[in-house]
Ligand SMILES: Nc1ncnc2c1ncn2[C@@H]1O[C@H](COP(=O)(O)OP(=O)(O)O)[C@@H](O)[C@H]1O
Ligand SMILES: O=C(O)C1=C[C@@H](OP(=O)(O)O)[C@@H](O)[C@H](O)C1
């Protein structure tokens with residue numbers, strides 16, 4: 001199957017996928033969906049409650065179902081932000097590359113700590129030392145993020161407008 005003309009935002013929790021996706025929708029007249037928000041809406045339950053009641057594997061399967069739905073709905077010209085762990089499942093990586101251009105939003109651990117301290121909506125970061133948790137998960141995931149993405153953008157100290165320009169420049173050269 002050939003690639004669609006969607007933009008998919010991947011990256012670690014706190015890299016800004018949801019926030020930047022919403023900014024693009026508000027400022028660049030593009031459609032936007034967030035897989036976590038769709039999963040919460042369709043199941044009438046928060047991500048934290050899904051993790052607590054059904055576990056992570058169940059949640060990963062909901063993410064796969066959501067990617068399949070987006071492909072079946074023939075989603076086009078859309079910015080899609082996904083949960084930070086979605087690309088970890090190989091099947092999801094295959095679906096992502098069918099869905100569009102994959103943009104990896106990056107920030108170092110210190111920046112992620114600043115953005116995520118006090119947040120209690122991410123079950124995989126709950127309890128313990130936040131920076132250690134981020135480093136451990138990031139080590140397990142960074143090669144996956146690199147391998148599945150078409151472009152990587154450093155999100156620290158840069159305006160969303162400039163992040164968008166980097167993305168556009170890449171798309172113009174490569175698509
Ligand atoms: N580029 C950025 N610079 C500073 N803070 C940011 C940036 N992007 C997102 N944030 C903040 O980080 C937190 C997590 O953002 P969010 O969009 O939920 O990340 P993700 O969806 O990747 O987990 C939010 O409080 C958001 O306002
Ligand atoms: O990295 C992860 O495994 C997760 C990231 C979260 O989304 P964000 O990356 O938008 O925070 C959410 O899907 C869930 O808590 C699991």
Ligand SMILES: [Mg+2]
Pocket residue numbers: 017018019034036081082083
């Ligand atoms: Mg998000």
